[in-house]
Amino acid sequence: xxxEAHPNGRPLAPKTVRHLATMLYTSLSEADRLGILKIQHPxxxxxxxxxxxxxxxxxxxxxEKLKLxxxxxxxxxxxxxxxxxxxxxxxxxxxxxxxxxxxxxxxxRTKRLEVA
Numbered sequence: 001x002x003x004e005a006h007p008n009g010r011p012l013a014p015k016t017v018r019h020l021a022t023m024l025y026t027s028l029s030e031a032d033r034l035g036i037l038k039i040q041h042p043x044x045x046x047x048x049x050x051x052x053x054x055x056x057x058x059x060x061x062x063x064e065k066l067k068l069x070x071x072x073x074x075x076x077x078x079x080x081x082x083x084x085x086x087x088x089x090x091x092x093x094x095x096x097x098x099x100x101x102x103x104x105x106x107x108x109r110t111k112r113l114e115v116a
Contacts, residue, residue, distance in 0.1 A: 014051035021050055 002009050012020075025043045032041040061069070066086060073079045 014053050
């Protein structure tokens with residue numbers, strides 16, 4: 001998309017570049033296997049340098065947000081699962097893509113959360 005900040009178009013995200021490179025590599029490999037290419041597979045040795053994906057910190061759910069989640073989920077069939085997962089210190093990022101913050105929140109570990 002062309003904007004004032006990017007007159008030649010906005011640059012692609014690293015994840016998009018990786019997906020495109022994978023699709024191109026796979027397509028060229030298949031064309032080479034079928035004998036469609038008249039030259040050697042140009043990406044055969046994977047010499048293309050792909051951008052690194054930034055590591056993202058998981059979102060944090062504090063006590064108030066967890067209480068709100070409990071209140072809203074109380075009438076749904078997922079309520080027991082949500083309560084059980086939070087009570088047993090299940091790594092929330094494995095369950096819902098978030099981490100639960102405790103009183104001494106450490107971004108590297110999920111803490112138990114006491115809800116009154």
